[in-house]
Amino acid sequence: MTKKLSIVVPCYFEEESIPLFYKAVEEIKGQLNEIELEYWFINDGSTDNSLKEMQALQKADPEHVHYVSFSRNFGKEAALYCGLKEATGDYVTVMDVDLQDPPAMLPEMLEILETSDYDCVGTRRVDRTGEPPIRSFFARMFYRLINKISDTEIVDGARDYRLMTRQMVDAILSMSEYNRFSKGIFSWVGFKTKYLNYENQERVAGQTSWNFWSLFKYSIDGIVNFSQFPLDIAAFIGFISSVGSGLAILFIVIRYLFHGDPTSGWASTICIMLFIGGIQLFCLGIVGKYIGKIFTEVKNRPVYIIKEKK
Template sequence: MLSIVIPCYNEEESIPIFFNEVEKISQQIKHDVEYVFVNDGSKDNTLSCLRDLHKQYPNKVRYLSFSRNFGKEAGLYAGLQAAKGDLVTVMDADLQDPPELLPQMIELIETEDIDCVGTRRTTRDGEPAIRSFFAQMFYKLINKIGETEMVDGARDFRLMTRQMVDSILELTEYNRFSKGIFSWVGYNTKYLSYENRERVAGETSWSFWSLFSYSLDGIINFSEAPLNFASYIGALSCVGSVIAMMVIFFRTVMYGDPTSGWPSMVCIFLFVGGLQLLCLGIIGKYIGKIFMETKKRPVYLVKETEKDNV
């Protein structure tokens, strides 16, 4: 069986189009196909669409509906937990992930010694230039400072074996960053490239600032470099202040000049104070992640499934 996991947030317009397109492709697949839709607290009629779809295809379409919006990472995790297939793929409902790649992905995973077939975009046509720039900078940065390599342009759209999915589910952390988790668990992965596609319907829920915050979570979850940076800044500030005090002391002893330059001293104080706040902010970000992990809160809460709609 092939399980298709689809996290959804306000996708009432996209779901019928997505289902019809994937159904056409499924005719080329010899596997049985199950759809696992995850309604992530949508505010439109996404849940009603999923209920209707399940009524039409009760043996093929399953769904989970959260009690509120928990984020795409929670939706991915819930979908992977619910998937029953020997092969599992993750797709977006907006058809930015081309379903026509599925037959090729299945063939690759069954004929080659690989555990995962991932996808990556070769272009970012249609995206705002500033978003594309920062996305490229993120991948360059995370691959330099992190221990887990992440492929530039890689999508969540990938086909995985049951063994790989089970390994991912063993990582029960609350603060999740799937792109990093997919890489961290290892397994042999091959990537297929395709050109960027626009959404077929609806509007994206990802703003620039939400993507920026998401990238910061990725850096913090998979790198200790920010903590090391804070330590280096503190050490350099201490060394610099000691050198400055020595210079002032010897100048006063040798030349008898009074120490002057209060405006410059104020600027230095403000600069050092700013560095201290920056370092405290970095440390606080890590402590906040630790705090959320120690609470042991569930990643998501399910309010309704297809079993409640019998």
């Protein structure tokens, strides 16, 4: 019986990459024995010709190519979630359209799933060639930090590019939260996963929409979504500050009883006030970040809005 493999492809300003991606996957199609391919291109609010390229592919291959176009840019996480919801295959893979996720790995990934008891085959970059050194440094620091403070393991260098069974995909879809961090969700749902290493690939066309600031915000979201450690830090700082203040007050009282009230400078007082006030604002900021996440969840807004689908 022929099985179906759904390929989920989030796209944002990728008009040049879309036809190249489709061609590259079609070239390895013959290596996927008795597997029918289903493409789901997700247009994440692109204002270039990305949608037109998807429409052209869909007209040329209406049986296998499908697309969803959002009403605006909702982010890659929303596009990925949408693609997983639309996919109907026995197996589902998530791939970047810029071909940094090599399609040539699909046959090996599929063979592993079909001949073993693994539920997922993921990919992991063994190097970061072509990436700015500062970005690579902070990426490594992020993985070290989150794996120390979170109960959910996130593999260093792991990509969203992975091949999953229908059972695992259904488990992921059961987590319908608005604030999504897929790398954490993939790990949190469990299931037996095997990682394949590969060397970093350059983009086939176009420019990445990810910059240092957007990656930094994404990493903060990952930490907040999968760890309560920042709240523990705030509580610990507050406790230490309270104990320190109590000891300082005790010292002042004892000094007053034995030595009277010596003249004290206003500068030191102002510095202490600013220091304590800074700690309070820092802790409030951490708490506020979590409250903000709760606020967006309880509003129960849709993760994305579809403008066009075919």
